[in-house]
Amino acid sequence: METRFLHDIEVSAVGMGCMAFSHGYGKIPPESYSIEAIRGAYEHGCTLFDTAEVYGPDLSPLHLGHNERIVGKALAGVRGEVAIATKMMPGGGLGRDVYRTLRKHLEGSLSRLRTDYVDLYYIHRSGGLDIEEAAGAMGRLISEGLIRGWGLSQVDVDVVDRAQRVMPLSAIQNIYSMVERDSEDAVIPYCVEHNIGFVPFSPIASGLLSGKITTKTKFERRDDVRNWVPQLRRENIAGNQPIIDLLARYADLKGCTSAQISLAWMLHKWQNVVPIPGSKNKERIVENLDAAYVELSDDEFASLEGTLNECTVYGHRGLGGF
Ligand SMILES: NC(=O)c1ccc[n+]([C@@H]2O[C@H](COP(=O)([O-])OP(=O)(O)OC[C@H]3O[C@@H](n4cnc5c(N)ncnc54)[C@H](OP(=O)(O)O)[C@@H]3O)[C@@H](O)[C@H]2O)c1
Numbered sequence: 001m002e003t004r005f006l007h008d009i010e011v012s013a014v015g016m017g018c019m020a021f022s023h024g025y026g027k028i029p030p031e032s033y034s035i036e037a038i039r040g041a042y043e044h045g046c047t048l049f050d051t052a053e054v055y056g057p058d059l060s061p062l063h064l065g066h067n068e069r070i071v072g073k074a075l076a077g078v079r080g081e082v083a084i085a086t087k088m089m090p091g092g093g094l095g096r097d098v099y100r101t102l103r104k105h106l107e108g109s110l111s112r113l114r115t116d117y118v119d120l121y122y123i124h125r126s127g128g129l130d131i132e133e134a135a136g137a138m139g140r141l142i143s144e145g146l147i148r149g150w151g152l153s154q155v156d157v158d159v160v161d162r163a164q165r166v167m168p169l170s171a172i173q174n175i176y177s178m179v180e181r182d183s184e185d186a187v188i189p190y191c192v193e194h195n196i197g198f199v200p201f202s203p204i205a206s207g208l209l210s211g212k213i214t215t216k217t218k219f220e221r222r223d224d225v226r227n228w229v230p231q232l233r234r235e236n237i238a239g240n241q242p243i244i245d246l247l248a249r250y251a252d253l254k255g256c257t258s259a260q261i262s263l264a265w266m267l268h269k270w271q272n273v274v275p276i277p278g279s280k281n282k283e284r285i286v287e288n289l290d291a292a293y294v295e296l297s298d299d300e301f302a303s304l305e306g307t308l309n310e311c312t313v314y315g316h317r318g319l320g321g322f
Helices: 031-043 068-080 100-114 129-144 157-166 185-191 205-210 234-241 240-255 256-268 283-294 298-312
Strands: 003-006 007-012 047-048 081-089 118-123 145-151 169-173
Touching: 007 081, 031 068, 031 283, 068 081, 068 100, 081 100, 081 145, 081 169, 100 118, 100 129, 118 129, 118 169, 129 145, 129 157, 145 157, 157 185, 205 240, 205 256, 234 240, 240 256, 240 298, 256 283, 256 298
Parallel strands: 047 081, 081 118, 118 145, 145 169
Antiparallel strands: 003 007
């Protein structure tokens, strides 16, 4: 598979979001299935795996590190071949000694991930933090060899710029898909200009862009974000039908799936983008990775983009929340 750079970290053009093995999309699979799915992704060419310390059932503090443990177990035998990205959640803040707080969180992650370094360490939410101080502390962790690079998630361009001036960033992880395009205005262009990778989360809009969700789809009751993702409200699924139809037409034209077109669109648009689609299903994980092989010509892209720009998007999450 084509590789791309998140600053100086080389990874497969499509990565894998591992969250749903622990949280966010209803019932979680047995651990053995999740481990096989992660290994299967690696064998299929995936070299970027995304997790976070908070990913556990119901995001309960009791389950802190649930997902990191699975990822660590699955990748232990191929650690040198892959990039592991994880995130720390500051909770009430980073305290007086920012470096010590970050290091404490990181040490927990390292132990659960069965490794002595992480490739990419993100601050999961940075609202209210002294971003310059956090950037300085991340620089120290890099110089100590505990992390290879650092990043921020769900941030606007002002925060990115303040951080970048203190310690160059490897990647920004914001929500981004054909129906969540806020980052196109300033964040992605800034990242292009400063050699920072951009890692879209929820790139398939929590399943909407696969075309497999209809107004009749029932989501799970427990720990399922699709109950509140605005584009998945019944009336908004109906409103977004022209976008779903557009993807289906292109999927037909290119002999692939709608989910793959939605990923191929962003891969074509930006050279620094590495999406991390999430799935609990081994076949769909492979399908999503294979989006890296779907090539849109410049004309196909221009026509897809032009039609997309004419569509109204119903529902918006933006950079403010989860
Ligand atoms: N930084 C942050 O704050 C943040 C927030 C959210 C997520 N993330 C990261 O981003 C990753 C991806 O985000 P996400 O999981 O929310 O959104 P996503 O990748 O846009 O969508 C996941 C949903 O789409 C379905 N799906 C995936 N591929 C499909 C396909 N080919 N065909 C049909 N349905 C498909 C999945 O169902 P099945 O499981 O049934 O396939 C699941 O319900 C997460 O795993 C996590 O690592 C980060």
